[in-house]
Every structure is written in C-alpha cells, then in structure tokens.
Amino acid sequence: MFHLLEQRIQDAFHGRILAQFGIDLEVSTEQPRQSSLGELAVPAAFQLARQLKQPPKKIAAELIEGIGSIEGVAAMEVAGNGYINVRFARAGYAEGLVRPTPRGEGSATGRGIVDRIIVEHTNINPNKAAHIGHLRNAVLGDTLVRMLRAAGNRVEVQNYIDNTGVQVADVVVGFHFIEHKTPADVKRLIADPTVRFDYLCWDLYARTSAFYKDSPEAVGWRAETLHAVESGGGTLAELAHLVADAIVALHLKTMLRLGVEYDVLPRESEILHLKFWAAAFELLKERKAIYLETEGKNSGCWVMPPEAFAGDSGTEDSKVIVRSNGTVTYVGKDIAYQLWKFGLLGKDFYYRPMMRYPDGHELWVTTDEPQIANREVPAFGRGTRVFNVIDVRQSYLQDVVVAGLKALGAAEQAAQSVHFAYEMVALSPRCCIELGIELSDEDRQRPYVEVSGRKGLGVKADDLIDRLIDKALEEVAARHAEKSAEEQRKIASEIAIGALRYFLLKYTRNSVIAFDFQEALSFEGETGPYVQYAAVRARNILKKLEERGETLPDFTADLTRETLESALASEDFWQMLLAASKVDVALGRAVVSGEPAHLARYAFQLAQTFNNFYHQYHILTEENRERRVYLLWMTDFFRAQLIRTLGILGIQTPAYM
C-alpha cells in the first residue's frame, strides 16, 4: 500500500518536472524528520534549484501548483527551504489495508524478482561441534533466504560440505595416530547416546592441533591422511567418512533447532570423484585464465596472475591454483563449484534424498553414483544469481573466484556473484574469563578475542542454545506453572531461539560481534522476546474476545469509510497504522541493502508501537461500538504484521509467554 502510493507520487512528480522544465529527473522520496510534517517528503526542488538557478522554495511551490491532485494524496505543502511534504488521504489508505486489491500489497518489492537465486551458507567443516561464529553465518544466510523468498524470488539453499579437507583429516589423525582407535571404535562412539560426538571431536581437534606444534613430524600424518581420503580406500578414508557424516548429521540437528533448513548439500567428495576440478582446470587453461609459472617461489604451480583480481584486493602476488605437487587448492575447487552453481561447468552431480524435515521438506545430498530411477530429482544449480555467505576474512578468495569467472568470459555471472560478507563473532574479554579461558595481558587489553577452532576456543552453539532455553524456562515456569513441563519447554525453546536469532541479526553485517553472555541472554529491550511478547499480547486480546463468547467483527463490512475517517482523524491512530503498514517497505530496504538488521530493527519498532497502543488503549472494555471495531482491527493488523515480520526473521511466535 505504502509502496504503491510512493510510486504514484514519484511518477506524478517525474511527469510534471519533465513537462514543466524538460528535465528527466529521477524523483526520490524520503521520510520527513517529524511525523507531523507528513508521510513523505520530496526533495526534488533542491536538485532542480542548481540547474534552474532559482530558489528551491519557488520551484517547490510551482510544482505543487502544476501537479494538481494525486489519487490517495490529501495535501502537499512547501516546508523548510524547499521540501515538498506530502500528506496521505488517511481513510483511503486504511481502506486499501482493510480491503486489499490484488495489486496492492507487495507489488513494489516484486520489481527486481530473480528467477533462481542460489544462497550458500553454513558451510562448516564437518570435524567438530558448531560454534557461535557458525551460527552467525547460518542465521544470516537463512534470514537472507527468507527475505528473498518473501520478496517473491525463487531461492535454492545450499550447504557446502568440505568432507575431504584438512580439518577432517586432522580429527582422523587424532583418532588413528594419537588415540589408536579403529573405525569400529569410532562407530561405537558415534552410536553411544551418552557421548556427544561433535564435542568429543572439538576437543580432539584442539589436541591434535597442539600435538602438531610439539611434534612437527606428525604433520606428515596429515598428508598421508589427506592422500588416503582422496584416493578413497583404507582405514583412514573410512574414518574420514565416519567422522564427516556423523558431524554433518549433528550440524543439521543443531541448525534445525534454529529453524534452518537446506535444499541440497553439495559435497567436496563428489567434486573430487566426479572430476569437477578437472573440467574447470581444462576451461581455465583453455581460456588462459591461469598459467604454469616457471620461475620464482611459485615455480611449478599453476597460478592466476594478480592483474586478474588485484583491482579489489590490492595484492601483488599471483594466486596459486594448482600446487607444484599437482594438487588443487581450495580456491580452485571453489571456482569449479561456482561454475557449477551457474550451470557453466558442463557437469552435474548425482543426487539422493538424505532426509525429510519434520515440516515435510526434503533435503538432498550429492552422490557420485547414478541411482534411484524411481525418484524425480529436483533441478539443482543453474542459478542466475548466487549469494555466498562467507565471513569477510575470505574476501580475497572470493575475489579470486569471481576473477576466475571473468577470465572464462562469464562476465554476467561474475557480476551476479555476491559475496554476502559479514564480520566475525569474537569473544569479549569478560566472556573469556567467564569461560575460564586464560588470557595474555595483551589479549586482556583488546576489545575482543578471536574464536579459534584449532585452540578449542569458543562458545559451542548447542551449549549456548541450552543455556538460553534454561533461562527462558525459568521465566516460563514462573509465569505458567500450571502448564506441563513438556509444553513449558517448547515455549522456552521458541523464546530462546527468538532471542538468539534476533541477537545475531540486530548487528549490521560489518560490525564485529564481541560475544557476551549478558547481552545474548537478555530478553528485555531490543531483543527477540520483546517482539514476540508484543505479538503474543496482540493475539491474547483476540483470544480473550473469543473466550468471552464474542466473535471478531467482519472488518470488511463493519469498517466503513466513515468509521475509518473518524478514527484516523486521531493523529495517534494514524501514526500507528502507518508504522504497522510498512513491513514491505522495511523488507524492500533490507533486501536492496542486503542488511537483515534493517528488518530486525523494523520488527523492534513495530513491537514498540504496538506496546504503546496496547498500553494507551483498552480494547475489550471500549464501549463505543464503532471505536471498538476499529481498535480490534488495529489489534488484528498489528498481530498479523508482527507475526509476518518475525516469520521472515525466522522467529516463531509462542502460544503464550
């Protein structure tokens, strides 16, 4: 509704300016500083003043005069030095919300719809438990997916599994060479319900990393393991499979606690076995995107020259794609994967269904064997735009990947490759002390301390979630002692996840989160539970109404134009309605700027507005019938908008709080 009007106003000004001054000006609109100044401000007169050499105030007055009336606009006036403030026709606006026309809602966010967007996120090495840094990635990625879908795009969610990499190899080294465990031993550990296998690997990985430091000769074990994993046979390869598969299953479980689901898991083992790299290598050689270095420190390696990507990264060294021993680096494999995402590789994976989520959605995983004749396999890949959700420290590598596409002549796909970068989650010094981590004097002075999987330094995702649930449970139990323990836990879990997702989303992407338990565990103020609480309150009012044996009025019939007219004469009601009607404005802004934090902020403001409404007006005891209908409608509208916004953020609305 808001978008529609905004567009109409922009068009009207654009047309008038063209007719009156012969200038093709792209008319922008902004929000006036104060709500009392109107709903939209048009700064066009300032832009024209320069060209026309006339005072903006004069131009503004002429424009208003010339435009006449615009449908849905009640008044326009010159303000300040030349702003044109626009006031909406309130009742008409509200009618559009009560009786939406098909083209009314959401049409403006539908402008830039892309046929197939691929979002790759999570991408955790399957060798240890997930930590908060991984959660930021997954929550950011998942929310991006929800936002894009809410804006009308078709989105495919991929979670890349590096099941043949160094990190898995290190845990295998730990099991085999350090602990002398057989595959049968490891299988028993995985099957043992009293063992948290991902936690066990977390510690083992840290121990193995420390072991390398003290005994550098042990690094040879890693090379041996990597080689075994790549050739695919023997004890070491079997261990790698066991570890990676078990950890992937646990990661999926952890992510599902947050409501994060995927469509397909492309695995590195298939990239290897199906010779994706070989195909990409041929392409890169053919187009001379890489060359065999014959001198200097990179002699014997296939490298990409710095000119290809130096524009953004500022490095002077070429980037090694194939090592002198013939093995391919991670970036090389990433180029092959990116080519596949766009359908440019000329190869595809085979797929098998991996599991079905409780909501019925099916998750697929890649395989190297053609099979399942009886199942129709969804068409994966072949995206027109690709978002890679990866932390900002890997910008350099993402630049190289994009340079690879460009060098292969895929300029369009290079332009459609988005590195959806975000800053890391670190630990506040206070948090480290709380975790019993010893800090050097130097670290103590820093604003934050980096998480390190190698050192086993970090907050495990499941630990944090458990802690949040425990805290929420205390609150729920105190308020709803009569409910069953099982039900209390369900509610507490929804609140905990709401708190966690909101906490990770409220920071803009390029802000480092210095993790702090006190802030993450807060349920008050600008938090997920605050927004959930508002939604629950709105729903409670309507529930209470039914408990009293009444039914919700038929708003489309009862809310006549006259009713709306008189209700919205109140500035208060108008401002509240306006604020509540802007979900799609906020969504559009968040999508365009790629900033989920914008939508999170809107959710908070929406909840604030509702809490004001809730506090100021007593709905069920309102005696004036007409006014009561209006209040009920506002409540219902708030409820729907709050729940919808929370939903896009991946946050559920509990049955009660």
Next chain:
RNA sequence: GGGCGCGUAGCUCAGGUGGAUAGAGCAUCGGCCUUCUAAGCCGAGGGUCGCAGGUUCGAGUCCUGCCGCGCCUACCA
C-alpha cells in the same frame, strides 16, 4: 608496505542516494501492576559524531591528510 573495515552517550550499537532539532537498547535515577500478561509503559540525566583541513546553501554522511584499533595480504581452508 599494500588492500578492506571500524572509531557516534558510561557500555553495545542504528544512522537509504549529503538535508529539517544526531537516535535506540542496556546501565543509572524517578514514577506506573484491582484494569486485554510489568519479558511491559511513562519520565530524567547523559554527545567536540577520533583529530585537522577541504568541497557547498547545507557534512555523522563526500574528498585529502593524520591518530588509534581490527582483519586480510599461504603451494591452510
């Protein structure tokens, strides 16, 4: 050395393409539960937007320089 990012209230952070009186939350202090749930509401104090120049009608926002902090700059991923 080079590249990227950050520096805004005591703390943590917002501040579309320059625009009207720089905003939240937390913390502090003071009010509000017989009324649809106080995980809430109302109010108060708190600012040289790192520093110095520049661009212009106008700069937290753009440009230059400087200071401080972080990340990247691997034949690791």
